[in-house]
Amino acid sequence: MNVSLTGGMAALLIGAGATLFMDLCAVLQHRLSACLR
């Protein structure tokens, strides 16, 4: 498999994974704040 395809796959996995991680943290933070109120 060539480098560009591997790079594209890596960018997709890492970029989407990191963004998903950020979204999950934002939801968790929002829920925790609501619980503490």
Next chain:
Amino acid sequence: MPPLNYVLIGRWIGHLAHGRLSHESIAAAPPIQGEAVLGWVVHYATGVVFAALLLAVWGVEWARDPTPGPALLVGVATVAAPLLVLQSGMGAGIAASRTPRPNVSRFRSVVAHISFGIALYAAALIAAPLLPA
């Protein structure tokens, strides 16, 4: 704004596609059809583009054996995008200068992007074994 609400980003991109870069207030701008979906797509596409930027500088080899430094550096460097482009275009001013508490907003942006750097590293650690040899 509640979390995971990317409607205004979708609206900004929608207007951008029609040639309008900046707004007095994006919340007051006319809604764009499909702006919520567009906002989600742009949100994730931006994450992928930032990850591609990381790989363009440090190479695919970084993804096979990730280290935290490059991920954190890209996380922090990409705070320029919201500070200089997004906030300005959406009516908050350059680096949130038109918001009631600009320094609080700037601090939040920087913290969010440090977190994004950590998330890039975590995602790379998980993705590494999935990459083809």
